[in-house]
Amino acid sequence: MAVDHFARAMDDNEGYPMRLTVDGQSFDIDADPEMPLLWALRDLIGKTGPKFGCGIAACGACTVHVDGQPVRSCSLPVGHATGAITTIEGIGTPGKLHPVQQAWLEEQVAQCGYCQAGQIMSAVALLDEVADPTDADIDNAMGGNLCRCGTYPKIRAAIKKAAVLKTARL
């Protein structure tokens, strides 16, 4: 049952006990409900896969899923994060990669790699929505994810490859 911790603790600036479901596990934390989900994940739970890039939802490095929807966790108050949260660490592991991760590996997408957790989470959400995305679909879904290394051509190629891999696994 979803509980809106934010509403219950609006006037209380101190820590507030709440329970988060992250990558299929439950975590009990004590936090200011205004704290962005990103910092709860990174500093309180120890999930460092989602990255801090801007703090204003402008770069996408912090992208995670809440109930399957991609959200910028740097700008979502943890008190509002009431659904099931999935991070890059929850979609696959080195031994059992998600098709999108597999495609990223095969296309050798990453350079510095810092934005890639966010890129991959946006791409996973896109492919859950659109099985065989067009270039325009990719532009629309990925425009909020900045990459300073300029890996965009490989990101585009990897998304198309992932679409094929994902269909093959079904």
Added chain:
Amino acid sequence: MASVGKIARRSFLIGAAAIAGGVAVGYYYYRKPYPNPLQGDLAAGEATFNPYVKIGADNTITIVAPRAEMGQGISTTLAVMVAEELDVGLDQVKVEHGPASYAYYNAAILEEGGPFAFFDESMTAEAVRSGLGVVGKFLALQGTGGSASTRDGFNKMRQAGAAARQMLIAAAAQKLGVAAADLETANGSILHKASGKSLTYGEVAANAAAMAPPAEVRLKDKADWNLLGKPQKRIDMLAKVTGAPIFGIDVSLPDMVYGTVKMSPRFWSKPVSADVAKAEKMPGVIKIVPLETNYGHGFGIIAENTWEAFKAAEAIDAQWADAEYPPDSEAIAGVLKQALGAEGSAMRDNGDVAKAFAGAPPEKIIESDYAVPYLAHATMEPMNATARLKDGVLDIWCGNQAPTLVRQLCANVLGIEQDKVTVHTTFMGGGFGRRVEMDYALCAALMAKAAEGRPVKVTWTREEDMRHDAYRPAAVGKFRARLGDDGLPVAVDMTIASPSVIAGTLRRLFPSISPIGPDKTIVDGAYDQPYTIPNYRVSAIAAPVTIPVGSWRSVGSSINGFFHEGFLDEIAVAGKTDPVALRKTLMAAYPAAVAVVEKVAAMAKWDEALPPGKAKGMAFSLSFGSWVGEIVQVADTPAGIRIEKMWIAADVGTALDPGIIEAQLISAAIYGLSAAMGQEITFADGMVEQSNFHDFDAMRIFQCPAFEVAILENFHKMGGVGEIGTPPAAPALANAIFALTGKRIRTLPLSKAVAFA
């Protein structure tokens, strides 16, 4: 012949920086091999052959790649150099960055620091070059930069692998009682074919490492390479697609606290008043401490988590002294313009420029003023470092481009000896020159002093990062050409004024050293281009603005690529010659340059007409020892100008990993296009006006063109890779926009004059 000594003492500023390091390290080190830093820190059963190779009894093979991985793939390519000669697969080795050590000095970073163009192979140029290499060793700079890592590592790393292999073979020969010449190696094993006996490297590693290194190290011929020259799977890729904690910002230690910084919004200014009482009382705040480093003044906030530190930083109420430099962009532009009127130091002066312009008919003269703005690095990972000071010993974890400098400066700021500092270098979420700076490490070290022995992870907000960079300097240039009757330039006079990157860097990293001599970086990319023009002068003027400026991907070439190649396009138009044909004529003496221009023109079908509403522009730049031609195609769309396609041809001499090189060329081109399209850092009241990606954005996926890349290996010397795609990107785009619209844009960013889709 000019005296080498005299030229060396003229000390173009990179030389001054090198000498600064020489003072710190001492002449003593010259020609004396550094001790192997791996010796004291081996696992049980592990043996080390040299600073680059460790092999365990269980055949675990570890290669040390002592350069910073910031995305450029250097950890992979350096490891491949060793693996190639060691005869092991890349999947059989572990790769580590290794400790901060003078053993890992980068000589190549300085070899191109002298006042000679890369293609100048005269005796004087070669002598000064090797002299600067020696200074590189004095400096013992374990640096990553100058696109120098592969050139520096190419012999050292291969020799390390080959020497270890020869020692392993010798030990195996002893153990098996056979001749070394009868042994072969493959995949980490030594085989005696005649008897079928084999040993793993691990089985003989301890004995082998105890032997004297071979007097003569034999390297493979290029034709026998199995790994080098072919695209490899990057060793860091799996970690990067699974969100592994590999970056400085991911460091997690027992008992760790968190923090952030709030530095003076005016560079170098001290607080005139500060009230931290409110911030100190905020939830989770542990301590607020004043910070003072070579980078200026501010506060460090230590808290129970990063978010609470951010909030407390906002609550600090401080007033800061006025700026010591012109306070706004208009005043800065005035200083630059004034500097341009001074007499510059000519770094290139062919023929007699004054005479060539005297009495020229006005219709044969073209004159243009160019300008580029300050730029931030804006790495994806905001600055951060984690430090722990316990019992007088500092441990510091951070991504950085110069571990020995981290060690030295952190020791200085804490007043401890360098041997009490351990630097743990992590992967970097981008560098581009930003991680040459030391501010993030110095702040963390000072905050660790207040953290009672607990580690403190200090993360900057994006706003602090954007507003406290060592920026790519603004620059202005005055360009004149006299055309001959054939449309070709008879004379070119270029004067460029910019704040000095080297002087700025010395102030922060070696404040006791005064800069001497002109700064070559002001004209890098303009004075050293492979064009023959009978009267050709390029002069540099350092403008007195003390806003911090530093190395930004391709440094001076990022400025002068745009200036020089934009102006050459103007010469082509005024002289009614084709831009590609003009370049080929002027660079005829440099076949490598001609070949890349011909290649990129062929790839882009330069000679074929385009439909209305589309146009192409080209540019060329020689930087960091590599020759690069780029062509951009743009289209006019209802939403603005769309960059449709980009072709790149690059001659890197020897291509060690074509896959990584192609990725770097595209990366550097996008970095240059991003800046050219829309980036600028401006100032008001002494403060940076931009703060985050909403007002300092970069190219997005929907703006990204398709790329086609060709890698050539015509030139006989290896060039760099990480920066060379940036210098031609802005002028190729601006020249394409001119071809499309007839609008000659001489000031960046281009978005001030045109809209992009």
